[in-house]
Amino acid sequence: MFRISSVGKHTYRFYILGQNSLVGNIAKCESIRRQSTSADNLANYPYKSLIVSSPKKHVFHVEINRPEKLNAFNKVLWREMGECFAQLGEDSLCRAVVLSGQGKLFTAGIDLTDLTELGSVVTSDDDIAKKCRTLFKTITHYQNSLSSLEECPKPVIAAVHGACIGAGIDLISAADVRYCTSDAWFQIKEVELGLAADVGTLQRFPKTIGSSSVARELCFTARKFLSDEAVKIGFISRVFPDKAGLVKSALELAETIAKKSPVAMQTTKETLNYSRDHTVEEGLKFIAGRNMAFLQSADLMKAAMAMMNKESAEFSDY
Numbered sequence: 001m002f003r004i005s006s007v008g009k010h011t012y013r014f015y016i017l018g019q020n021s022l023v024g025n026i027a028k029c030e031s032i033r034r035q036s037t038s039a040d041n042l043a044n045y046p047y048k049s050l051i052v053s054s055p056k057k058h059v060f061h062v063e064i065n066r067p068e069k070l071n072a073f074n075k076v077l078w079r080e081m082g083e084c085f086a087q088l089g090e091d092s093l094c095r096a097v098v099l100s101g102q103g104k105l106f107t108a109g110i111d112l113t114d115l116t117e118l119g120s121v122v123t124s125d126d127d128i129a130k131k132c133r134t135l136f137k138t139i140t141h142y143q144n145s146l147s148s149l150e151e152c153p154k155p156v157i158a159a160v161h162g163a164c165i166g167a168g169i170d171l172i173s174a175a176d177v178r179y180c181t182s183d184a185w186f187q188i189k190e191v192e193l194g195l196a197a198d199v200g201t202l203q204r205f206p207k208t209i210g211s212s213s214v215a216r217e218l219c220f221t222a223r224k225f226l227s228d229e230a231v232k233i234g235f236i237s238r239v240f241p242d243k244a245g246l247v248k249s250a251l252e253l254a255e256t257i258a259k260k261s262p263v264a265m266q267t268t269k270e271t272l273n274y275s276r277d278h279t280v281e282e283g284l285k286f287i288a289g290r291n292m293a294f295l296q297s298a299d300l301m302k303a304a305m306a307m308m309n310k311e312s313a314e315f316s317d318y
């Protein structure tokens, strides 16, 4: 029998446990040093509405796990989504993330029971100032939850099957790459429920697809659009016949990303995000500031040497 304890980053001690006592008869073995693997720290992701796994080296797979309610966003899921992506952003073992949904479809948007609860704030006897503060806090909390995908420095690939409705569009608009199955359909449904989308779609979706006219038509009408149209307008980059093929290809893309320099990858994502919202001149200044530091990273030399020797480089966790 063994007990393993962590005594520092990447450093573990292995103990042999005695037959009669777990403490007194411990014989200390040599302290060994090894590289942590993604599987080691999955216990750090103990979520109720999300399943987190690491099917490939440095690749994490996050699955929305409320299949009985079609992965609708209830309070727990809003909170856990934000926490999970903040944690993945800090986890040096993670270099790329795939996000998919369990069950029949990707997500049916906000949980309608929770939305009704939010409506009860409006009808309460509280003073209007208090009601406004409560609603502002909730909307901001939901916004932060979905923005965590964009703020996570590791590339996030959304793999959509079945359907992606309302808050689901807000969610995947904050991802870096979107794949779907051929049967997938999409709907910016908020106006149909009497509200303006407020957690990211109106800010990100038009910039993602490039056409203001198409974006406005889809936001104004709440018309469903299918996978072929989603590809045509540039919202989705690849379509797959079924979910198994979709997830497999999304994980392969994540693996390709994870094999490259994490310093280069994270700086690329950060710069693309910054440049989307700034002028070319500001974007150029931004990357000059970043790269005056990061060109000194060991990753650059490792990648150059590996390329010259026609080998693949191994990069340190970052």
Ligand SMILES: CCC/C=C/C=C/C(=O)SCCNC(=O)CCNC(=O)[C@H](O)C(C)(C)COP(=O)(O)OP(=O)(O)OC[C@H]1O[C@@H](n2cnc3c(N)ncnc32)[C@H](O)[C@@H]1OP(=O)(O)O
Binding pocket: 068, 069, 070, 072, 108, 109, 110, 111, 112, 113, 138, 139, 142, 163, 165, 166, 167, 168, 189, 190, 193, 198, 199
């Ligand atoms: C501050 C707010 C910020 C956020 C705003 C976000 C806004 C939005 O997301 S707007 C979009 C809201 N979503 C919807 O309007 C979709 C509602 N669902 C459906 O239209 C259908 O369920 C759907 C077409 C997706 C699938 O239909 P199907 O016949 O295949 O399944 P159902 O029998 O309807 O559903 C199965 C069980 O799932 C429950 N469910 C489905 N959607 C939701 C939801 N959004 N919230 C809560 N629960 C949902 C449904 O009730 C069934 O449960 P049960 O009766 O217990 O079997």
